[in-house]
Amino acid sequence: MSALSCQELTVGYGDGAPVVDRFDLDVEEGAVVALLGANGAGKTTLLRTLAGLQPVRGGRVLLHDRDLAKAAAEDRVRAGLALVPEGRSVVVELTVDENLRLGGLWRHRPRARRAAVEEMYALFPPLERRRAAAGHTLSGGERQMLALARALLARPRVLLLDEPSLGLAPQVTAQLLGVLRDTAARTGLTVLLAEQNVTGALSVAHRGVVLSLGAVVADRPAAELAADPALRHAYLGF
Template sequence: MSALSCEGLTIGYGDGAPVIDGLDLGIAEGAVVALLGANGAGKTTLLRALAGLEPVRDGRILLGGRDLTDRSTEDRVRSGLALVPEGRSVVVELTVDENLRLGGLWRHKSKARKAAVAQMYELFPPLERRRGAAGHTLSGGERQMLALARALLARPEVLLLDEPSLGLAPKATAHLLGVLRETAARTGLTVLLAEQNVTGALSVAQRGVVLSLGSVVADRPAAALAADPALRHAYLGF
């Protein structure tokens, strides 16, 4: 059984043509899958629909075999699905520490929550140094670390990430993707990672799925995808 799967998923806005059209996708438990494609391919729309933020015209979304298609976003989070959207969404009025404690509020009792927050500081040392700083004072890289750490505190079964490296310096990107790879390997977390940074995404993923105009045009092991120049030139731009 897949940790997360879509069956015949169709998503669109208003009466227009579908953005995602009859998509079938399954992600094994503990796998890191890179979701790739040019701007407009449908990556963000797919992640938002999986998280319950976009309506589904047709098809099903399953989490560990449980049908989530008509469930609210809150129900999906409580079922073990978490989304880190593009844009480093943190509560900018709160401090780093307050953001992290908020992320673990409903998953942990007080003592366990403190230990979980401490673990996030170990994973992301820059956040430890800025723990009393307000979110609006953080750099782009620090905000992205905070958004990821807050999502991990909720202990999801499946983590959806939308362009986590967007706008980050190479060093910050390498650290972020490295933490993601290590966390997935250590905890068995399942990850669907939408990225324009194809090389970085394929370096941490076991598998790559390429979207074009809302349909899957390639689904291969990450190494095989990276080594296919014709496919890379046609759909990934390098």
């Protein structure tokens, strides 16, 4: 069963040529799918469009068969679609604990919210040690953990992640991707992960979808994609 589906999705900026052109994709419920490609391939544009931050020119965006192509971003969040954008977006004036409580504000009643926050601390022990620290004092890895934890607090059905490993040390990247993989396996969360860290992304994904100039050039099981040297050299740079 598809949790997220794009059908003939076309997106562009202004009057320019489409950045994503007649794009089709099915993400199965509970799957982790890696969205791969070089800079300019259309990965960020696609995720922003799915989240409702970029209007579509044509096509459909289905979340469990509900068409959200014309829905506002906040309505998509309420339907269960969450985006963690590139750049480790946290409210830097707030503490770690305040950021987390903000993430669960509309989804949980007060007692359940506190329990959900404690669950995030168990998933991300470095955050637990910095509960009272302001966002602007966190390292890049801690900020990315906080952004991911805040998104998970909203209990999304589908999570969109844009370059979560950007600028992070390999050890931090491995920890983040490991939490993501384990959470998806434990809860049935569906994940669409846009990454330039191809090796890391394919190590936790079930499938890899390779974009080039807004079009799909490969859609294969992750292990098969990682083992294809011709495709890796042509589109993924390794």
